Amino acid sequence: MGMNVGMEQSGDDIPMSDINTTPLVDVMLVLLIIFLIAVPVVLETVPVQLPTVQYEPTESKPENVNLSVRGAPDGTCEVYWNVQPVASDELLDRAVVHLEQAIEAVGGVDNLTDETMPEVHIRGDVDTPYKCIGGAIFTMQRAGFARVGFISEPPAGTAVKRL
Template sequence: MGVSVGAEGGSDAPMSDINTTPLVDVMLVMLIIFLITVPVAVKKIPMEVPRVAHQPTVTKAQNVMLSIRGGASGGCEVYWGNQLIDDAAQLQNLAVAKFKNESDKLRPADRQNPDKFPEVHIRADVNTPYKCIGGTVAVMGRSGFFRVGFISEPKGRTTS
């Protein structure tokens, strides 16, 4: 890269033009690199993810309301209504009895409609470990409840 100190016309001022050829070369190389690497980096697994929408909870008398929070020393506290459940076996026994009782009340024609069966509504503290929620959902699923809903607060609202 050189600097011209004078021109043939007699002007003694240095030339202030920038040699843009190396800049253009670097930009073209970077453009080619990005055109090659971006499609590889953006590969996705095609799937349909759920859209978040606020739907009011419809509470029926036969639904089960569970509250879950992390307990002391890493344990889990599960409440059936307001009653603390001691362990997973007690939760399963209560759930099996509730599901059997509610499904026996259904007419034979209603037993084909999944909307007629009782649901489980779970409220969990935001800091509850996943093992507590996942374990509860698994126990309720084994007990016959195939509809599980999670109760949450809309964005911007807080409970006291």
């Protein structure tokens, strides 16, 4: 690496006091290009069309299972089959028996259709931890229920729209 020296009138070589800014400008341009490329990647999101919420009255059939789920003050989960409290082991056993009885009532698995397949309707309290509702969903799917839905209340003053 060399050093530039200037000529003084007397002929003695003295070092120049000017800073060479070319490497600094090169580094800054490279950083600018990197940021120009990286910023749009960070700001982009995956385009997703979120569903619009429409409240549709739920038809209750006798073979449907109605679960109410809420979080207890001690951090545990409370699950109710209709109005009876059930533990998680009992929930699985009861769901399997209920599904088997529903299949027998329609004449076997071959006669099972979308209309005759029982559904699970879950009513979750607003303050219920996700682990409670997720556990109820998992248990019911493990028992064999294919349709698990949520029951909600429309805000006061909104009209119910039928599709």
